[in-house]
Amino acid sequence: MLRYDAPVQAITRVARAANLAAASQHIPQGSQVILLIGAANRDPDRYPDPDRLDPTRSDIRPLSFGAGPHICIGNTLARLEAAVAFPRLLTRFPALSAAPGEQPTRRNRLMLRGYETLPVIVT
Numbered sequence: 001m002l003r004y005d006a007p008v009q010a011i012t013r014v015a016r017a018a019n020l021a022a023a024s025q026h027i028p029q030g031s032q033v034i035l036l037i038g039a040a041n042r043d044p045d046r047y048p049d050p051d052r053l054d055p056t057r058s059d060i061r062p063l064s065f066g067a068g069p070h071i072c073i074g075n076t077l078a079r080l081e082a083a084v085a086f087p088r089l090l091t092r093f094p095a096l097s098a099a100p101g102e103q104p105t106r107r108n109r110l111m112l113r114g115y116e117t118l119p120v121i122v123t
C-alpha cells in the first residue's frame with residue numbers, strides 16, 4: 001500500500017553540490033529539486049505492471065518515507081501502527097468492503113494524499 005499510494009507524493013531537496021545530474025539533466029548548484037517519490041514508486045523499470053496493487057509482490061522498497069539522512073524518523077512507528085491497526089480492523093469487521101455504488105473522495109491536497117470520505121460497509 002505504501003508503494004501503491006504513498007501518502008507523501010513529493011519531497012524537496014536543495015542541490016548543494018556542483019555538477020549534479022539526473023537522467024542526463026544538469027541540476028544547477030543551489031537549485032530546488034522536487035522529487036516525485038510517488039511516481040518513482042510506480043517506475044515500470046523497477047516494478048513490473050506498477051499500476052497493479054499486488055500485496056504479494058516481493059522486493060518492495062518504496063520511497064514513501066524518503067531516503068538518506070532525512071528519511072522519515074517516524075517510519076518504524078507508522079509501520080508498527082499499520083501492522084497493529086489493520087489486522088485488528090479486519091478481525092473486528094471481517095466483511096469490511098467498499099460501499100457499492102458510492103465513490104470515495106480524495107482530499108484536495110498536492111503533497112499529502114488521503115481520503116476525505118471512504119464509504120464502507122461493515123456487515
Ligand code: HEM
Nearest residue numbers: 007008011064065066067069070071072073074075077078
Ligand atoms: C504513513 C506515515 C508517514 C509517511 C508516509 C511519512 C513520510 C515522510 C516523508 C516522505 C518524509 C520526508 C523524508 C525525506 O525528505 O527524505 C518524512 C519526514 C519526517 N517524518 Fe514522516 N511519515 C509518516 C509518519 C511519520 C510519523 C508517525 C512521524 C513521527 C512520529 C514522522 C515524523 C517525521 C519527521 C520528524 C520527518 C523529518 C525528518 C528529517 O527531516 O530529518 N513521520 N516523513
